[in-house]
Amino acid sequence: MRSLSIHRYCTPADYSILNVPKPEIKASDDILIEVHAASINPVDVKVASGVAKMVRSETFPYKIGYDVSGVVIAVGPAVSSRFKPGDEVYSCVPERCRGTVSEFALSTAAATALKPKQLSHVQAGSLPLVSLTALQALDAADVELEGGLEGRTVYIPGGLSGVGTVAIQLAKNIFKVDTVITTLSPAKIAKVHEIIGHGIVDQIIDYTKNDPAKVIPKGSVDFMFDTMGGAMGALSVMKPGGMIITIASLPFGPDLRRVMPDLPVVARWAFDAVGSIAQRRASRYKVRYSYLFAHESGKDLERLADWLDQAMVRPVIGRVTCLSNLAGIKDGAQEVFDGKGGIGKFVVEVK
Ligand SMILES: NC(=O)c1ccc[n+]([C@@H]2O[C@H](COP(=O)([O-])OP(=O)(O)OC[C@H]3O[C@@H](n4cnc5c(N)ncnc54)[C@H](OP(=O)(O)O)[C@@H]3O)[C@@H](O)[C@H]2O)c1
Structure with missing residues (x-):
């Protein structure tokens, strides 16, 4: 074949x-x-x-x-x-x-x-991969944030990237987040509502001209889904008690061991060391920071299929x-x- x-x-x-x-x-x-x-x-x-x-x-x-x-x-x-x-x-x-x-x-x-x-x-x-990633990150945040994601403010950079397109729609339409903040390059800003629909994104930052950490009010974000690897530069926007899940920095922690069980010990130690430095930086803002590796799941794809059929996610x-x-x-x-x-x-x- x-x-x-x-x-x-x-x-x-x-x-x-x-x-x-x-x-x-x-x-x-x-x-x-x-x-x-x-x-x-x-x-x-x-x-x-x-x-x-x-x-x-x-x-x-x-x-x-x-x-x-x-x-x-x-x-x-x-x-x-x-x-x-x-x-x-x-x-x-x-x-x-x-x-x-x-x-x-x-x-x-x-x-x-x-x-x-x-x-x-x-x-x-x-x-499959992008929607499982977005869903599993939002599920984790919904469980771990006291009171869940409903009514909260989330920051999801790259709103028209593969993972971003699904994450912003799930956040608003399924997890009932109040405010979705995202970043885009200028050519995409005019297209976002036409592509995703109105009422999904509440604030769009042109990341090529503005530093999101300076535009998003300090201490306002409950959950950051770090799809682009810039979380450490935007810690000040996080609310104390909030959480960050990254999928785009170096992997570390339990997900690294699950996905790469045969990783040489020295490499695992180095990855975990980098991860725990980031966790310590986040903890100064009273924010939890973790890495997520999406896992394959027919059950999650079934949940997504329902929402896709109802056009709650496009x-x-x-x-x-x-x-x-x-x-x-x-x-x-x-x-x-x-x-x-x-x-x-x-x-x-x-x-
Ligand atoms: N850990 C996991 O399980 C997992 C799963 C899926 C993906 N990932 C990782 O997550 C990342 C995103 O995946 P993806 O599939 O969404 O990627 P993607 O669709 O290839 O993302 C590319 C888009 O991101 C935008 N972009 C690039 N840099 C940006 C920045 N600094 N701020 C805002 N937007 C930016 C670009 O838009 P412009 O052209 O407008 O710049 C580009 O169109 C990748 O690093 C991928 O490897 C990890």
């Missing part, structure tokens, strides 16, 4: 479509999916570039992609009646199944949900290309790699 894959660590310019063996059901809860659409996330292009090679080694050919929307064509013996061949599903696949930008992909029943009925495969395939897709257009894939993946310019997600349709 055709698969977006690499022979060695490289940037998108050197990506190729390789012929690789079609995956087969190996574990009893595996699901084999005929891929209709898959999206490319920063983690795909970063790991493919070798940025993590000191702490995690990969085998080649390295198949790219965690997000998939498609049709079930086979299931393992322990897959319950929840899924059967012919079902339309979406999934963020576990690491051992990575390689969704392909004609076929493996996932597990635990990591899969029925595709939201109102969404196309391209829309559904854009969502997918935001900036670019679509197809698996036969390698030049288009390289351009889209390069934009993800650069971390600038894109809106929402980059999706590869598999036809």
Whole structure:
């Protein structure tokens, strides 16, 4: 089968479509999916570039992609009646199944949900990793902040990034946050209400001209979802008792141990040391600071599917290309790699 894959660590310019063996059901809860659409996330292009090679080694050919929307064509013996061949599903696949930008992909029943009925495969395939990340961060804040998120002020930078688009919508429409503050570059400010709808974002800061830490009133934010890695520069905006969850700084703490159990002890010690310095800085403002690694979850995708079908969350897709257009894939993946310019997600349709 055709698969977006690499022979060695490289940037998108050197990506190729390789012929690789079609995956087969190996574990009893595996699901084999005929891929209709898959999206490319920063983690795909970063790991493919070798940025993590000191702490995690990969085998080649390295198949790219965690997000998939498609049709079930086979299931393992322990897959319950929840899924059967012919079902339309979406999934963020576990690491051992990575390689969704392909004609076929493996996932597990635990990591899969029925595709939201109102969404196309391209829309559904854009969502799994970013929506799980946004939902799990907001769930954690809702549990850990006394009284939850309802009625609170949250700061979510990068409101039209992949994670940001979902997080700001979930915050307002599902978690009933009172005030959503975000940052955007100037060209995107005029587009945000048209793309996301009115009444989602309450304050937009042009981060290319203004330092959010100087614009957001001091001591006003209950929860910061640090999607861009700048939390330490904006601690003064936090309310005492508030919390910050970062997904874009160096990982540390329990999530690091869960996701990278084989990390060399020295590396884990170094990451944890950097994390605890940040926690100490945050604690001077009486703010909790933690790192979140999103985890695959069919149950969370089921919750999201309901909200997506009710249009309480809209997918935001900036670019679509197809698996036969390698030049288009390289351009889209390069934009993800650069971390600038894109809106929402980059999706590869598999036809
Ligand atoms: N820990 C986890 O489980 C997890 C999960 C998902 C993602 N992540 C990480 O979270 C980060 C965001 O992921 P994503 O998928 O949302 O990325 P993305 O969609 O690729 O984000 C790119 C967008 O961010 C905007 N941006 C860049 N720098 C910014 C800044 N300083 N302030 C505001 N906006 C800025 C850019 O907009 P402009 O063009 O307007 O500058 C760009 O369009 C990445 O580092 C990713 O690796 C972690």
